[in-house]
Amino acid sequence: MSRPVSPQNNTTRRAGRALPQAAAVLVVVLLLLVIVRLPWAGDLGMHAATVERLRHNLLHPGNPLVDADTPSPYYSPWMLVLGVVAKLTGLSVWVVLRFAAVVGLGLLITGVWRYVRTLSAHRAAPALALLSLVFLWGPVLFNWSGFVGLNSLALTVAYPSVFALGLTFHFWAWLTRAMREPEPASWGRWAALGLLWGLILLCHQFTGVVASLGALAMVIAARPGRAVLLRLGAALALGMLLLGLWPYYDFFSLFSAGGNLEAIHKPLYENLAERFGFVLLGVAALGLRLRRDRWDPLVLFFVLGALMFAAGGLSGHYSWGRAMPAALIPAQLAAALEAVAAGRRAVRAGWACVLGVVLAAGAWTQVGTLGYVIPKSALPSVVADKYHTPWVGYHWITPWVKYGDVVMARTTPARQIPAYGPYTVAPGYPDFFLKDEKSRNAAVDRYFAAGTSAAERQGIAREYGVRWVVGPKRLAGPGLQKVTTGPAHQVLFRVVR
Structure with missing residues (x-):
């Protein structure tokens, strides 16, 4: 016979759900305000130049940076859409990039929500997952395209990497649901998954690798039968066909481009504890998930990502370090999900408290992000000291x-x-x-x-x-x-x- 739930317990549960949801809403509002400012650093100029070239010539844009007739991997399907928008509307490239930022952020938030829903039915799980993705990093600030810490996301929200990562979370959600169907999903549904996989790879190649490792982990965890494997094979073939037919650059030639990229990616292997130390809480959560299920998809995902990252460091292929989100994301999600996992209430409450403390520490590391929407002079000095002035531009x-x-x-x-x-x-x-x-x-x-x-x-x-x-x-x-x-x-x- 079940115990009656007291009004006090109901209030506590509602508060437990409302707190992370309110915090997640504040993060989203902050990022929307950042988009209005659109702080400039890193690769934003490259993406603006790409849109400008497509605006002037959709079919033969040439090199985006120098006066040369060459292809470029930056001419992705998403950038082509933005180029068309710029050409048809006459809007400035900065307005178009703000539009791209809103779309990318929307895809990322809804994608996280949909994928986390495949892992937990708890109402607070998506909000906790979003907070973990943006705050569960380390005590030293780290910014890089494809890595979604809050400050990094604020600087890269208009980049194709955010758009591609948003698509990736939707891709994982659709794939997970397709693998769980009691009867094999239709050939058309698998064809759509294959095309989506190819689209992610074309839009941002490094994020495409992360998407692929996550998908592989989900397939291994599901241990599908022959009928599903046949559909999966057809989806892969269709995705490969899209990659081969894309006219703006030769996707498969990028496999020999590593030599040009190793030097700029070597810093990814430096100061790991300072940049990513808080993620160890997620690694501990993955250990708990492994004890419950040795085929847990997040555990398998983490292992694949960690192995690729380690292989890059050991072999000198430092560009493989861009696959690190394949280890970070499952650990961050696991840390969030453990706070709502089945088990004794006291254990969940204890984990939630630890997670809250670590998230608060991660938020403090990145509190300088407030400077993108609040004048530095209006910030407390301890916050202003963490603010990094964006590039001025030309x-x-x-x-x-x-x-x-x-x-x-x-x-x-x-x-x-x-x-x-x-x-x-x-x-x-x-x-x-x-x-x-x-x-x-x-x-x-x-x-x-x-x-x-x-x-x-x-x-x-x-x-x-x-x-x-x-x-x-x-x-x-x-x-x-x-x-x-x-x-x-x-x-x-x-x-x-």
Whole structure:
């Protein structure tokens, strides 16, 4: 005979559900306000430039950063949609990127909700999962595309990686439900899953790897029969066909691009305890899940992700470190789910308290995110100290520099200037498809070297069709005419032929 539930217990339960839900709503509101600001750092200029090229030429956009006719993996289906939106509406690229951010954030939130619902029916589980995904990291701030800590998400919310991760959570939810059907799901449903898998890989290749590892874990955990495996094989074939037919770049050639990417990804293997130490709570939760079920999909997912991350570090393939979310996400979700897992009430309450303390510590690490929506001067000093000022941008050159002009600039400016329509001599990011990338980088280094003569600089400018130079005032001399001065004493020079 069941015990009657007291009104006090009912109130406690409602409060236990309402608290994480209210906190999750506050996080979402904060991110929506961040989208209004759209703070600039990292790859935002690359994505803005990609939309600009597609706006001007949907079929043959060329290289997004330099004046060269090359394909680019940044020309994904999602960026093509954004390019069409920009072309049809005439909206600025920054408005279009805000639209992309709203869509990506919406997909991520609804995707997390739907996938967590396949793991727990508890009403607080999705909110706890979202909070764990954004706060369960470490005591040292870490930002990287494809990693959804709150501060990282605030800076990358308009990126294709967020859109692809949102699709990934929906993909996992659909796949999990398809695997649980008492009768094999229809061929059409599996075909849609295959196309969605291919779409994720095209939109953001690294997130596609995470999606694939998660899907593999779910398939292993389900131990499907022959009928499901046949449908799964057909879905994979259809997804591969989509990858092969995509006209904007050769997806399969990216497998040989690792050499260009290892150096910039090596930092992913540094300061692991400081950046990800709080995730150990999730690893402990995975251990509890393993004791209950040795075929637990989150445990299998974590193992696959951890193995790939470790293999990258041991072999020197540091770009494999981008698969780390495949270990982080299942651990973060497990930490959240353990607070609502079946078992004694005291155990659940104790776990919830520990989780709350760790989430609070993680939130404090990332509290500087508030600076993107609240003026730094209005923040308490202890919070303001954690705020990192976003990049200023290069809008100050646009009264003179026009779409398609070539600008000589170093790496950091080269990551921003193409967002406004111009090209740079060398790309600000490694470009696997640009065959003369090394010579372009060498030309930029020679141009800005202190001992380079004015005549040699003029020769480099002629070789690459340079019309403008952004650099220090010491460059002033024959062949350059000062136009204006920008932030940090940068000078815009006009190249005089």
